[in-house]
Amino acid sequence: MKLYNSKTNSLEEFKSITPMHVDMYVCGPTVYNHPHIGNARPMIVFDTLRRLFEVQGYTVSYVSNYTDVDDKIINKALNEELDEITISTRYIDAYQAVRDSLNVKPLTATPKVTENMPEIISFIKELLDKEYAYVVDGDVYFRVTKIEDYGCLSKQNIDDLQVGARIEENSKKENPLDFALWKTTDMGIRWDTPWGKGRPGWHTECVVMINKVFDSDHIDIHGGGMDLKFPHHENELAQSQALHHSQLANYWLHNGMLNFDGEKMSKSLGNVVWAKDFISEYGSNVIRWLMLSAHYRAPLNISEQTINTAKTELERVLTALRQAEVAQQRAKIIDHKEIDEKLLDRFVAAMNEDINTPNGFMEIFETIKILNKALREKDVDWQALISIKNALLKMIEVIGISYQPPILTIEDLNNFEQWDNARKAKNFELADIYRKTLSEKGLL
């Protein structure tokens, strides 16, 4: 498999640290609100990558965190006169519900900041001990200049950054690029430390959780949205280099951002679309199909038209499967588990080119064409047909499309027969009645 490594800006052949196993960490959300449709993209992309690994025999440890300590959460809690845990729990549940309804496979672990405070504090302490960090008025900052190639992930030059850096009110830092590891505060949830009572900065948690959950300072894949590349991932990397001389991950993957009707979603534009609303309106299959119809690194624009296209295309896939299934059951052919490996291999090969889902979709369409033709042969080769169908089922499983094959009842079988008979007898009025019944049951 080839993956585009954001760190080297090039396609690289994937090689796992442990044979046939992948350790993957994807930065999760700060849980202060419901997930919007943009949050769904990394969920879908990295779940698909996980499934792509698994179909090839890898086991995958897929971890994604919840940031449950943050100013936004604290503010929300103050607004609603609730405590932070109530707020963060509410939205963690909301995220989990969206993951479930998007058919995202259960994650291996979903660590939270509040559950890792001793480790986070001792990590910061170690950075202080080794002088990669310094304390000012109870705040702790990371000393960016101590990392020689700081900026190597995001291809930022420190000097350029300093020129472009916004002027901060906070002049306590040695260098404007230094980032906060700890903030002393008298508001909201706080922890005691030798340097002050407060809460951790954002960039430390991911490194600490990776180290802890994977029991290693070096994993295979670190993913997230393109917007996290700098500063978040850069800063994670810097901390890992500081304490472990480790690059943290072999492959850094970043998904592109999502637009709605050509515009970035934002509260000020008032065009934020909540994932739960989108899912209940269009269903998770349509969303997955839509999100995967473009390459994960490219920006993706959602519009009425792209939604409708996704619906139509998806319907084509499911129709082919359904019709094959119905015909097979009417012919009373018992299913076998064989898969047309040649067809599946073509799909996997396409997907293995840096999760090239558009080309994967092409192979799906090719397979559909083959299936439809096989189904309409004069003498159907059922064994071959079932193998093709099973290959197609495997493909949509990789992209996470859920599909329940219809199970024909005696009544359904009878309706089919009556429909055939009526047509033979040229009693079209009666035939149309049966056709309507079958159509309404979604069997045509």
Add this chain to the structure above:
RNA sequence: GGUUCCUUAGCCAAGUGGUAAGGCAAUUGACUGCAACUCAGUGAGCACCGGUUCAAAUCCGGUAGGAACCUCCA
């Protein structure tokens, strides 16, 4: 101001040197009792300019337009 990236038919979207995948829409034909489904066919020379090469959508340079990031938004 800095960094990274993008520009392919009406629309979506692959394709990193050898002569433009796939899909949606449109349209023609076949199938059908009619229809749906399905199958077969029809359409671009790749933003623009210049260069390298036997050969470029693909490499290099420039122009125009667009996007993301530059301290906590996936």
